[in-house]
Amino acid sequence: MLRFLIDQSKALLIAAALASVSYGVCSVLLIALISEALTTDSAGRGGMAWMFGLLALGLMLSHMAAAVLFERLSQHAHAELRRYVSARVMAADYRNLEATGSAKVQSALSEHSANVAAFFVTFPAILSNLVVVLGCLLYMLLLSWHIFLFAVALIGLGSLGYHLANLRAIRHLNRAAEEQDRLFGYFRSLNDGAKELRLHYGKRKVFTEQILGGSIESVRSERALGMSIFVVSASWANFLIYAFIGLVLFVLIRGVPDEARIMTGFALVFVYMVTPLEVLLLNIPRANLAKASARRIDDITTGMSGREAAAASAQSEPLRQLALEAVVHRYYHEQSDDFFALGPVSIAFKPGEVVFLVGGNGSGKTTLAKLLVGLYPPEQGRIVLNGQGVDDGGRDQYRQLFSTVFSDFHLFDKLLHGEGGGAELDERGNRLIARLHLQHKVQVRDGAFTTQALSQGQRKRLALVVACLENRPFLVFDEWAADQDPLFKNVFYLEVLAELKAQGKTILVISHDDRYFHLADRLLRMENGQLSEDTVPARPAQPQAA
Structure with missing residues (x-):
């Protein structure tokens, strides 16, 4: 040193x-x-x-x-x-x-x-x-x-x-x-x-x-x-x-x-x-x-060694198909006091679909999400993007596909969009903030939030704003609605997800809100590290007008 x-x-x-x-x-x-x-x-x-x-x-x-x-x-x-x-x-x-x-x-x-x-x-x-x-x-x-x-x-x-x-x-x-x-x-x-x-x-x-x-x-x-x-x-x-x-x-x-x-x-x-x-x-x-x-x-x-090559650009290639092929990951599991094996998991995603991932606590849902977005490299199997395998040399570039809001998210005080900022970004951000009923609490000015002195639920709504502004092809939401009021759960599930789907985004939602499962195109279930696919529930019948 x-x-x-x-x-x-x-x-x-x-x-x-x-x-x-x-x-x-x-x-x-x-x-x-x-x-x-x-x-x-x-x-x-x-x-x-x-x-x-x-x-x-x-x-x-x-x-x-x-x-x-x-x-x-x-x-x-x-x-x-x-x-x-x-x-x-x-x-x-x-x-x-x-x-x-x-x-x-x-x-x-x-x-x-x-x-x-x-x-x-x-x-x-x-x-x-x-x-x-x-x-x-x-x-x-x-x-x-x-x-x-x-x-x-x-x-x-x-x-x-x-x-x-x-x-x-x-x-x-x-x-x-x-x-x-x-x-x-x-x-x-x-x-x-x-x-x-x-x-x-x-x-x-x-x-x-x-x-x-x-x-x-x-x-x-x-x-x-x-x-x-x-x-x-x-x-x-x-x-x-x-x-x-x-x-x-x-x-x-x-x-x-x-x-x-x-x-x-x-x-x-x-x-x-x-x-x-x-x-x-x-x-x-x-x-x-x-x-x-x-x-x-x-x-x-x-101890903080890095094997990955840095991304050449913040822009990702268009998402045509993304697949996990027999991916396996092991980690220490506190509840069982033993090493936990996730997988092998094989699953494919395509543009414009909403996928719900459900399962009990500790079943491996968040770990699967971290594998999917490239934070963890698979110990076995591989991730394939548009027909090409993702290795250490391309993993950082691969991560540029995703915007995420994990349950332990961090909210920066600036939007950090680089050259993509300016008055237009402020305007788009403030529209989304108003949509989530935060306009009286916080604003976006010169690419920065005016305050972060907010509740956890309000901060998570701001994190949703950031994820939408990043305009990435694939969005992952890890228990986003867990600490939201019913009003904002409805906004998220019924309006935000529908708009993102209409824009051609691929969306993975980790959720326990079974009353919204019918909104998914596909319903995946994780239990003890094993992934299976469930039938999407039928849409609830609308009450008849008098």
């Missing part, structure tokens, strides 16, 4: 890195110049003033450039990461997306993406302070090579301890990242389950204190422990630095030539190096947090 982001921003990253290196070099040269000035007479210091001014100016300009460039890089990385995850979600097979779950996707788009983007803000601090520390070590080498070797040994000992602590801390950060994904699911339940939680005190108490509270506490404790380990190990490293300063000043430099100059140089360099080293050690955990988040995003997006 980090490699992907670096590849996307290579030029900007190089420029920002060079600015950070320049800042570190200017810092080291400036402290070396100050050290020399402290041990030089007034005549010698006179020639150093212009160099001091140039280095101070370079320090300011390089710091400004690094900060600005890395802030731009951070925002660019955040945007690219969100585009990447969104693109993987859009390209994923629907079954894989269902298995991944919306909570993990939300976590990847928000928390994990922010952590990875934050790495690019901390990167200049890591890089520039690393240059300062290395430059200070180089200056110490020039002052006294044997004391430099002692310093390197001490830093190596501190680095080993820090590395071991780092490995343990990362384990805690990874556990926190995994729990974060579950936490986002609980956050969603706060809103989606608001009614149930308010109506049941015991359920609300368990969810708030044990489920949600436990997850929040788990993320907090794992992250706090991981970051605390980093802080403790950084403090230990700082102690080693100060211990070394004491050894240099009071033990190691006694009796060496040019003692005053070496002591002044080492003391100044060590005091100056402590802050960059502390910043470096404290920012490394943030880099590791970004690494854990990047790994989590990799895991999430890898």
Whole structure:
């Protein structure tokens, strides 16, 4: 993931890195110049003033450039990461997306993406302070090579301890990242389950204190422990630095030539190096947090693999005949706690017919609809459109045949018709809205609904409006009328279906409303994953006029 982001921003990253290196070099040269000035007479210091001014100016300009460039890089990385995850979600097979779950996707788009983007803000601090520390070590080498070797040994000992602590801390950060994904699911339940939680005190108490509270506490404790380990190990490293300063000043430099100059140089360099080293050690955990988040995003997006080629056009070919030939699909069935086999199903559809699909709950009706519209690929058998089999390369194009309103539909706030919008689309949409008695609640303006603050039944009527405006050859309605008043059931079954049939549309209606079954051209029944065809009931006799 980090490699992907670096590849996307290579030029900007190089420029920002060079600015950070320049800042570190200017810092080291400036402290070396100050050290020399402290041990030089007034005549010698006179020639150093212009160099001091140039280095101070370079320090300011390089710091400004690094900060600005890395802030731009951070925002660019955040945007690219969100585009990447969104693109993987859009390209994923629907079954894989269902298995991944919306909570993990939300976590990847928000928390994990922010952590990875934050790495690019901390990167200049890591890089520039690393240059300062290395430059200070180089200056110490020039002052006294044997004391430099002692310093390197001490830093190596501190680095080993820090590395071991780092490995343990990362384990805690990874556990926190995994729990974060579950936490986002609980956050969603706060809103989606608001009614149930308010109506049941015991359920609300368990969810708030044990489920949600436990997850929040788990993320907090794992992250706090991981970051605390980093802080403790950084403090230990700082102690080693100060211990070394004491050894240099009071033990190691006694009796060496040019003692005053070496002591002044080492003391100044060590005091100056402590802050960059502390910043470096404290920012490394943030880099590791970004690494854990990047790994989590990799895991999430890898699970959303996609085998299908994208559709070449939003327009579908004309529907002449559509057939499912011995199609089989298996999935886990909660009611039986076992895998459920649907099919083999063989059925054909033709333009201008209304087909009702009936059956008990859990019989496989919605699954068959998802197979029909191409959301699930058949495990056996095939789908044939106009005499041609539909494979992974053409499945996305095949899906452009359909408009659907599933029972778990989502209503976008815009019509999203692309180039087909405009005033004409608004007018057609508002006519349909008035037909469904929603004109006093909502309107279509500039291709968008004026509000979605509606009941579930009203929102489903808007979803019907969207499906009709899409003008696709095949429409699928999954229990559309289940939560509608009798008035709107009549509008749907007696008027809307009749008009769509007259337009030559093929319509599949999943329904339990047996009083309207006579309106079907064909009546299909699904029971335990097996499809059969029933006789369409006779039209009810009309009451005689007096």
